[in-house]
Amino acid sequence: MRNPLPEDQRRPSLIRIIGLGSPFGDDRAGWHVIRSLEDRVAAGVDAVALDRPGAALVNWFADVDNVILVDAVAGEGPPGRIIEIDDLATLQLAGSFSSHQLDLAATLKLAQTLGTLPRKLTLYGIAVGQPDLETLRDSVATAAERLAVQLIHQTKAEQAAISG
Template sequence: MLIIGVGHPMRGDDAAGPIAAERLADRGLDAIVLDGEGARLIHAWEGRDQIVVIDAADGGGPPGTVHVIDAAKEALSSGRFHYSSHAFGLAEAVETSRALGDLPPNFTIYAITGADFTLGKSLSPDVAAAVERVVERIAESAEKAEMP
């Protein structure tokens, strides 16, 4: 399993993905941080069987709401992940991989609804709490997957 934290660590709630990935890497999991540029994302998951992405998103609900998306089964709307400055971001990368037949068969996205994406701000309290929940959930899932 490769875990990808997507976002900008200095843009408020956009740091949710990078912070979660760093905490999971500290627990010994295969986790990296990417800025959300689509070509880099596709390259990162190329040839992998299981991908987990954590990203701040406009997923609906109040800040800190976590939406779990099975991207292998559900098409992604680019409007949901519009906080990236990249025109070719997460949603576009997933859908391009799907169209090319290269999307990993197990592909889960944890989309955390953000509130403030201002440069220089830190995570809002609700998003910080959501990051902790997501980290625990992914760590527990990884631990169960390793059990015989």
């Protein structure tokens, strides 16, 4: 399929991976994914760690085609379980996803209302059970590293599919 825009009007397809969290124990899971991605993602992939962004998260969706959000989630099984949500309707059922100041479902509804939702949005949660606020548990850190490797492969495949 040919891109209908002239080459000089096409913008690069950017993938942004956002690790949500705080500096406290297991809540660093999203940040740990981003740290594990450093110097390992391809050009066109932006990885950023945000400290409890709340509604300001919507600003990170600007000019991005594909956003991947990663956060620690409480009460979603044993620590280290990776949960994927790529259907926003499902997010209403998974109420433990949070951008810390405004729940993630409400933040995404705001982005939808503002017209800033990216074309593709995927959420990954790393289960922390009852969060440990002192240390990042080994099971959570291991899951974050596994997810980072998965995201490297996933974003490479998505970029290859786009460039055809």
